[in-house]
Amino acid sequence: MPTHQHESLVELFRSQPMLAAWYLMHVFGEKVPDYERAHAEPCDFTDVGPKEFRGDSAFALYDGNGRALIGICVEIQRGYDDSRHWKWPVYLATLRSRLQCPTYLLVIAPKLGVAAWCRRPIDLGHPGLVLRPLVLGPDRIPAVTDPVEAVAVPERAVLSAIAHGEGPDADAVLTALLAGLHETGDEQAKMYYDMVAEALSVTARHRLEELMALTYEYQSDFARRYVAEGVVAGEARLLLAVLDSRGISISQDAKDRITSCKDPDQLEMWGRRASTVDSVDQLFD
Structure with missing residues (x-):
């Protein structure tokens, strides 16, 4: 499949x-x-x-x-x-x-x-x-570090980021990728961003999120939305980690409710409760 x-x-x-x-x-x-x-x-x-x-x-x-x-x-x-x-x-x-x-x-x-x-x-x-x-293969894909090239053909920048997003040229490669996505339609940019993020390690994915947040040239609606989504996803992961560290059983329904929540204020409130509750049900009360 x-x-x-x-x-x-x-x-x-x-x-x-x-x-x-x-x-x-x-x-x-x-x-x-x-x-x-x-x-x-x-x-x-x-x-x-x-x-x-x-x-x-x-x-x-x-x-x-x-x-x-x-x-x-x-x-x-x-x-x-x-x-x-x-x-x-x-x-x-x-x-x-x-x-x-x-x-x-x-x-x-x-x-x-x-x-x-x-x-x-x-x-x-x-x-x-x-x-x-x-x-x-990753050994034959040229690294795209020039934003002009990435804007001209963002697809080459995507393959470059998948192959070289964790090497010595990682920052230049990921920055070029963001330049290409900035000039691409939102739906296509979302697909390309997800494709790269899925292929990268957790460390490299976090670096991509940092570059998107820190590089002011790429503060498009697409970039702002993805930075916000990255923050929310991080809050959800932290909340689940706290509950797990306290030995609290987490059902699949509860996990889905936490990971699908897009409200950072709600996640913050659950995060405060996570250190004192005795069950996930109490978390949602």
Whole structure:
């Protein structure tokens, strides 16, 4: 079952059809022909039998006459799955047959170990026919530290933050990300922010929240809302920790009520009570 982050990364590429081709050119050195437009393609790769193969996403670059120049299968891989080595060649061959042009397999693997596994050559059996996936792992994703670049293509800044949000360039990478989000529509910015926050460690996530709060350039409605939500979430976590440290049983309903509360004053009041109550019911009285 695809995870939320898996689907978010798929949507990241669908929202910017040229993104996959940019990485082919600038990371893997592939020559991409001059094109008129980039377009998302159907990613169902059903064969002639009853079995259906469905990939994550597919794209094509077209010339001015509507002729496909290259096709790109983009796969998001967050864990080890040997079935991928049987399915990926099907995706590539089906897209090639459908578009009647050269095709590439680009695998996005946010974890270093998984990226190394994805790079293993896939021997198709026919002499000389070996598929070597092009894998964009954290070691190959360029760090975006220039806010201008992040504003131009925020999707590259998102992948950069996922890969480098905890390295030596973390502050520059996260600051550039915030610049890109500031110029993006609220709904898309929210999705991108959540995608990065989910991928980062707790320490790096807190640093991202601090940068958003401290850097005045990014005090948009989006930034202010997220800073406020971060404060509320922190209050809820602290309240649960106090109750747990006192050995007070917390039902799932009570936990949901605390974590879903968006009123900081209410959370503060519960926090004061948490040091003296004998049960969660008393907390809510």
